[in-house]
Amino acid sequence: MKVLIFSQTPWRNDNSFGSSYTGIFGGMDDLEFANIYCRAGLPQNDICKRHFYISEKALIKNWLDKRVPTGWEIDTVDSPDDLNREPKVYNRARRLRWQILYWARDLLWLVSRWQSRELNAFIDNFDADILFFPLYYSNYTNRVARYIVKRAQKKLIIYISDDNYTLRQFSLSPLYWINRFIIRPQVKDMIGRCALLYVISDVQKRVYERIFGKETKVLTKGADFTRKPKSSPREDGPLRLLFTGNIGSGRWKVLGEIAKSLKEMNAGGQKAVLDIYTLTPVSRRMAAALNVPGSAAVHGAVSAARVKELQSGADVLVHVESFELKERLKTYCSFSTKIVDYAHMAKCILAAGPEEVASIRHLAENDAAIVAVSRREIPEKLKEMVETPGILTEYADKAWACGERNYQAKAIQTMLRTDMQRIIKG
Numbered sequence: 001m002k003v004l005i006f007s008q009t010p011w012r013n014d015n016s017f018g019s020s021y022t023g024i025f026g027g028m029d030d031l032e033f034a035n036i037y038c039r040a041g042l043p044q045n046d047i048c049k050r051h052f053y054i055s056e057k058a059l060i061k062n063w064l065d066k067r068v069p070t071g072w073e074i075d076t077v078d079s080p081d082d083l084n085r086e087p088k089v090y091n092r093a094r095r096l097r098w099q100i101l102y103w104a105r106d107l108l109w110l111v112s113r114w115q116s117r118e119l120n121a122f123i124d125n126f127d128a129d130i131l132f133f134p135l136y137y138s139n140y141t142n143r144v145a146r147y148i149v150k151r152a153q154k155k156l157i158i159y160i161s162d163d164n165y166t167l168r169q170f171s172l173s174p175l176y177w178i179n180r181f182i183i184r185p186q187v188k189d190m191i192g193r194c195a196l197l198y199v200i201s202d203v204q205k206r207v208y209e210r211i212f213g214k215e216t217k218v219l220t221k222g223a224d225f226t227r228k229p230k231s232s233p234r235e236d237g238p239l240r241l242l243f244t245g246n247i248g249s250g251r252w253k254v255l256g257e258i259a260k261s262l263k264e265m266n267a268g269g270q271k272a273v274l275d276i277y278t279l280t281p282v283s284r285r286m287a288a289a290l291n292v293p294g295s296a297a298v299h300g301a302v303s304a305a306r307v308k309e310l311q312s313g314a315d316v317l318v319h320v321e322s323f324e325l326k327e328r329l330k331t332y333c334s335f336s337t338k339i340v341d342y343a344h345m346a347k348c349i350l351a352a353g354p355e356e357v358a359s360i361r362h363l364a365e366n367d368a369a370i371v372a373v374s375r376r377e378i379p380e381k382l383k384e385m386v387e388t389p390g391i392l393t394e395y396a397d398k399a400w401a402c403g404e405r406n407y408q409a410k411a412i413q414t415m416l417r418t419d420m421q422r423i424i425k426g
Helices: 016-025 056-064 088-096 099-111 117-126 139-152 174-193 202-212 251-268 284-290 304-313 325-331 338-344 358-365 377-387 390-406 409-425
Strands: 002-007 032-037 050-054 071-073 130-134 156-160 196-199 216-218 239-244 272-277 296-299 316-320 348-352 370-372
Touching (some): 002 016, 002 117, 002 139, 016 338, 016 409, 050 056, 050 117, 056 099, 071 117, 099 139, 099 174, 130 139, 139 174, 156 409, 174 202, 202 216, 202 358, 239 251, 251 272, 251 284, 251 296, 251 377, 272 377, 304 338, 316 338, 338 348, 338 358, 348 358, 348 377, 348 390, 358 370, 370 377
Parallel strands (some): 002 032, 002 130, 032 050, 130 156, 239 316, 272 296, 316 348, 348 370
């Protein structure tokens, strides 16, 4: 079975998309994958063998010279190193998060010649049996996705992991609402084109089934929970807390609350420290909140292999969601696939965030983490972990048990394979 996947970013095990899709499809060796993507970077995974890159830099060059190709198939060995680096302006734009900058990108794609002979040849040559697309909150990616669906003429499965449609949002910016009303019809159109809709949580399943009347199933990435890692006794010294992942959407403020609580706790001697590793561009304000000498430190991105080493060496793995209204509404149906990685490590999980957010609710309902559902509870939970060492082992076992019940890779992939075969046969 040949599966064509379109994504915004390259399929890398060290970014959110790549980590999720490697966790979903890893080990399905009877499937053949191809990936079309449109943000700078080299692929890095052991699953997908063919990759096609539509370059924004090339789109601009093509305006001046039509002979410049706007997309090409990637050779991960011979491609230049600078392909793996985005222009600095993109990092700055992501920090600012100005709507006008996103519209400028949309305009670039609207007037550019990305529908190239090379892209068409890649789609035709791969000749997929089925299409499997994440659905983004983005004009230009939806436009590219519709084109690929039309060109390939194959059945489509959509996977949506955020609420990109409802009006259950909060923003005082009229530009936000203008953009929301522009994107909503595109989301509805893409979901209308798909044969099956996968979502990230039970909360989202209930909401989207009611809105779209489409067959909807919950899908998260999985892991092998048949062999539990050996637990090692905690070393002497401060309790080692670790966060790995995206600190945007207000998460950095909750991590800042943890850092602040640790500083107060450590006033009489170092009892616990927090390390944060993230791909998210870190502003000065973020750095000031997260770099607390002797209590917390923020670091840049590291490889997927290094992340596993860090998680294995930590005492507590941290998951956070923002307490702010805007971010609570944005993430109320979201589920962080990082939780699967944490459970697979059989480590104690500390989760901090509002109880109505799907990921926090999931951990609380499964008793799979020490959960703080308010800012006030954060220092209480930290104190409990420091003063009651046995709780770390207790919740490490509970996290693993939650993984056994909910994230078994074989069960998830059996569902996937059955669904895809059924859809292909019509």
